Amino acid sequence: MPGPDKRCTEDEVVAELRSGMTIGIGGWASRRKPMSIIRAILRSDLTDLTVVAYGGPDVGLLCRSGHASKVISGFVSLDTIPLEPHYRAARQSGSIWAEELDEGMFLSGLQAAAWRLPFLPTRAGLGSDVPRVMPHITTVRSPYPDPDTGEHEELIAAPALRLDVALVHQHRADASGNAVWLGEDPYFDDIMVRAAERSFVSCEKVLPTAELGEGTDVTHHSISRMDVTGVVEAPGGAHFTECLPDYGRDEAFQRHYAGSARSDEAWAEFSERFVQVDEETYRAHVRELAAAAEEGDK
Amino acid sequence: MSDPRRADVCAVAIAEAFRGDGESLCNPIGNLPLIGGRLAAATFEPHLALTDGFYTLIDNVPAVGLSEDERQAQRVIGRWNPYREMFGLLWHGRRHVMMGATQVDRFGNQNIAAIGDWHQPRSQLLGFRGAPGNTINHTTSYWVPNHSPKVFVEAVDVVCGIGYDRAAELGPTSSRFHEIRRVVSNLGVFDFVAAGSDGGDAVPTMRLASVHPGVSVDQVVEATGFELQVPEHVPTSRGPEGAEVEELERIDPGGLRFREVPDE
16 A cells, blocks of 8 residues: 655755754765755754764755754765865864764664664774764674684774654655665665654655656665655755756855855855745745856856 | 976876785775876786776776766776775775875874864864774775875874774784775875884884985985884885886876876
């Protein structure tokens, strides 16, 4: 039998969130981020959020806007602009509490939460400053002797990254939350929705379940409706991050975004035009910016 | 005969870091490391696996600096390798990565995370990225295009990639997969050996393995913020030879390497 209809809007997703929640955001760096939901959070009064992500502009925006007070990340980067300028400023001013994990350790933590385990053992982090500057990350000793040395090996116990809510962006979904990713990397969205109590999936297009797989194969059906609370149809919802093969990253817009970290005035101007507006106005302003750039090129 | 161009020497020195790796993933990060790694795969280390820079392991040696369309058209895919599979591969260990280093110390500890106190850094950099996991799981080398005492420091501000002192503290079982193979800079090549003639149990520290043509040993020592091991006879790094000359041109036809390391 099909699942219930879970379609909703970005603002309805945000109405389900509470200040102080721990929110996981899918994608990777500046790739396939659920930006239309992030934009709805930016318009809200939510505060004190803990954001958990392989971070990109999602993290930078939530730091700059003041909605996030804590960031747990595998890194925060815009890909073509390696250092996320707003996250960087937040770290240097001390306005947020940060946990920066080894990239693989982050996956172990996410997987532990999805499997309802308190931690998963990993070598990643041993000997590094990760457990020294974040001393809540500790080690566990193997109960089994090493077959070669007989030693009971000490490993990092990557703590479970349990999420109140996960927000991910997929290419296709049906109304009940079965979702399909296209492109070449699922990132960790499928694990993230299971690491969370509740998960919301935005997607480029909502299709009848029987048509979900068109143009791809079973290995891309990675998210089940069982793990999804709500579905948002959001064509272009990952803008300005990359969402291949549907669309690439809007590099010109990303540069404009990065420039908004230059001064309070630059941020105020960016915020007025691209943050404190509804999605329709945002799109109109993005088109205006692109048209102005084209005019400038002539 | 005039000296070979510095960027070409660096590319060859980087390629040499992967010599002997056989059938494993050669995973250099950054333009010159990518050029050097691909040079090794195209010449003396033909069974190396490479990545397309994103989500696949490839069995051919394309040029660097390709557009997205060219990258997809030119690759010969051996295996799908999305990020989750890359973690699987590196935890399995059949990989040699060459990363950058904002700071590196005599034991090979590397910092790319932050300058100053990590808790509120003076300058936030990349974060730990994969450096802790890389260095504890498989061979790692570093590329430094701007050799100076600000990079080659007495002690790094944040240990991301772990050096030989940290590995030694962990003991032989935990550190069994740790190896910092080589540091290549714009001035020379460096490896890690235990000081003293007998070696013994001493912790390996950085040694000057060769200077690039036109660079003096004194110049390297002066640009290094800690005491390097300097052997009595320091060889000179070689330039491209034989098929390497043509392959370098094919792999980097646009001369990206000369932008990263200009001629002296």
